[in-house]
Amino acid sequence: MAAPISAARLCRLAARTVSSISSRPRRTVSLPARIRYISTSTANNLQFRLDERTAHSSLDLFKKDTGVIYRILGLDPSHVQDNPERFRDWAVVFGDGKISGGRHYWEVTVKKSQEFRLGVAEALMSRDDCVGTNSSSWVFGYAQRKWFAMTSNKIVPVTLVGKPDRVGILLDYEAGLLGLVDIEKRRITHALRAQFKAPLCPAFGLWDGELLTHSGLEEPEGLK
Incomplete structure (x- = not known):
């Protein structure tokens, strides 16, 4: 039987030990007005790019900021522009928009x-935390060849045979639902x-390889 997934293992520190950050005070983030707002209508063709200003120094963006790649060594944090929006200790990056309502769908x-981890987080989530470890973020992740759902540092296994090349994410703000979508079967694998009480951003954590986002998509017909 495979060993259970460890929360500490899944949220590895990119360049420092957990103990080194435990003594650091948490800071909330004041985001600039230039970050755009997504319409609160029920349209599901959300379009976004990854926001370099939030990307940890171990992450590089590519393909016009729609993809992200993890670098084992990454950049020296002292060589990265310091700003309150950037994740300082965890390999996390946000999408460049806020979602304050509606039903939206994208694929990765x-x-x-x-x-990796895929999901959403409050735009003002502390940049000292990792997505999934607090009550301000909701994610689906993959590690040790297993899928899981995670929020508030609580892990729930997700039954999914193998690993598809591409998955969907469905967010229904008013209904309070975040779904992991099996694209081929057109169904929500786990919800x-x-x-949700605050504006959200698409959120991504990455500790190996690369991810490529696909936004501006219509929700698949018949998705439940």
């Missing part, structure tokens, strides 16, 4: 990574339920 090519 995951075939070139073996350890997280929450009461």
Whole structure:
């Protein structure tokens, strides 16, 4: 029987030890007005790019900021522009928009990574945390050849045979639903339920390989 997934293992520190950050005070983030807002209508053709200003120094963006690649060594943090939006200790990057309502759908090519997280997080989430470890983020992840759902540092296994090349993410803000979508079968494999009370951003954690995002998509017909 495979060993259970460890929360500490899944949220590895990119360049420092966990103990080194435990003594650091948490800071909330004041985002600039230039970050755009997504319409609160029910349209599901959300379009976004990855926001370099939030990307940890171990992450590089490519393909016009729609893809992200993990560098084992990454950049020296002292060589990266310091700003309150950037993740300082965890290999996380946000999408460049805020979602304050509506039903939205996007997809992510995951075939070139073996350890990642996909989901949403409050735009003002602390940049000292990792997505999935607090009550401000909701993610689906893949590690040790297993899928899981995670929020508030609680891990729930997700039954999914193998690993598809590409998955979908469905967000229904008013209904409080975040779904992991099997694109081929057009069904929600697993759903997280929450009461969203603040603007959200697409959120990504990456500790191996690369991810490629696909936004501006229509929700598949018949998705439940």
